Amino acid sequence: MQKPLEDYEKMQPVAMERIRRAFQKDRLAHAYLFEGAAGSGIEDMTRFFVQLLLCQNPSDSVPCGHCRDCRLYLSGNHPNAAKLEPDGQYIKIDQIRELIYRMNKTGFSEGRKVYVIRQADRMNASSANALLKFLEEPEADVTAILLTDRLHAMMDTIQSRCQLITFRQLPREQLIRELAGQGVTESMAATVSMLTQSKEEAKALAEEEQFGQARKTVVKLVEVLNANVHEALLLLQTDWIPLFKEKEEAERGLDMLLFAYRDIASVKAGLEEMLTYPDMKETWKQIALQRSFAVLSEQLQAILTAKQQLSRNMNRTLMMEQLVLNLQEG
Ligand SMILES: [Zn+2]
The missing domain is CATH 3.40.50.300 (P-loop containing nucleotide triphosphate hydrolases)
Known part of the structure; x- marks a missing residue:
């Protein structure tokens, strides 16, 4: 049309x-x-x-x-x-x-x-x-x-x-508004709008059960990582690896994790608008209190490194385990 x-x-x-x-x-x-x-x-x-x-x-x-x-x-x-x-x-x-x-x-x-x-x-x-x-x-x-x-x-x-x-990038706010107008929750709209600029694709993702599961798992990993590294490693085996099996999925998982840490850094800097996980704001605040900007920056870097390793076809389980340990050390 x-x-x-x-x-x-x-x-x-x-x-x-x-x-x-x-x-x-x-x-x-x-x-x-x-x-x-x-x-x-x-x-x-x-x-x-x-x-x-x-x-x-x-x-x-x-x-x-x-x-x-x-x-x-x-x-x-x-x-x-x-x-x-x-x-x-x-x-x-x-x-x-x-x-x-x-x-x-x-x-x-x-x-x-x-x-x-x-x-x-x-x-x-x-x-x-x-x-x-x-x-x-x-x-x-x-x-x-x-x-x-x-x-x-x-x-x-x-x-x-x-x-x-x-063709310039369309404002993310506009996409979030449009998705919300179509019944997508604001927190979900905030997340999917970070992964695609296409409204159709964003809406489809928001409605996908597996994506909802992926979002939960990413948030859970960040929370668990903050508390207990053994639990984090276990979560990798039980939830993360099976959920982000294919290379593209693994890439998306790392992006979503990166956005979570970016959120935490933003919250620490007092920027609370336009988070990827606005529903997690209070949790992010708690985590931000315990981290310096230097540590957060190292953690972001660790995720970017993992993304590079993924693109070089490193073994995914190994790559994720290493990442969890790096994020833990922080
Ligand atoms: Zn004509």
Whole structure:
């Protein structure tokens, strides 16, 4: 479903203005790099832009919605619109080759061609080089839109061929308010809004039983760690490890733990707004009383180190046991 224009303008005024102005003044680049996280409107606005580029009768930089091109695009069948995303972990060179072949093919349909590459940072060297060559010899009527939420992972040579448009992060408060309006408790909304900017994803998480369990376990580990290291190690075996089994889950568990310690540091600094676990404020205060900022900072560092170890595929049980001991020593 297409969102009304005002929604985009409210959501991402700067990005929207740049897109529409370039179109109006006929100063379109051959390639765009859209940078933004899921939930920032990046996907919606990409669809808007592609449709605008294909439409036969746009008015005031808005696609008409009725012409043949609009209809074909909206039904997902426009011959001149292509999209690509990683096949497995990477975008493979064959995918890029096929895309280039399709973009170079003439006579299929007149007019502009547009391709979108999602998670464009996931190109290996050979795919990136193949694409780079294509970007360096732009066809007049081909527009590229590359999407990424990890700008730092994009090859510089590709970045330099693209016009960068950044989709700013949406205010977390707004997301919390919207979730609360949909029946999510404020404390749960505060937690899930730290893990995703997408309202749909946040709501789904908030309603997931396993996530509720994960939240409880994280809070419990912090509490137990403050009292008894043996109990903490036991909790790892009984609750934590089974709950955060897959790598992604383990990563999320560490993030949630990190946010808990950040909360404690915030409370100690007298910042009590916008906590990740607002329902735990009194407990955090008690813990904060017993810790210096130096210790809290070491504990945060210990969690960040564990995250790095996780990304290097260290044994997860070992990694967590080490972390618990480090947090305990503090
Ligand atoms: Zn149209």
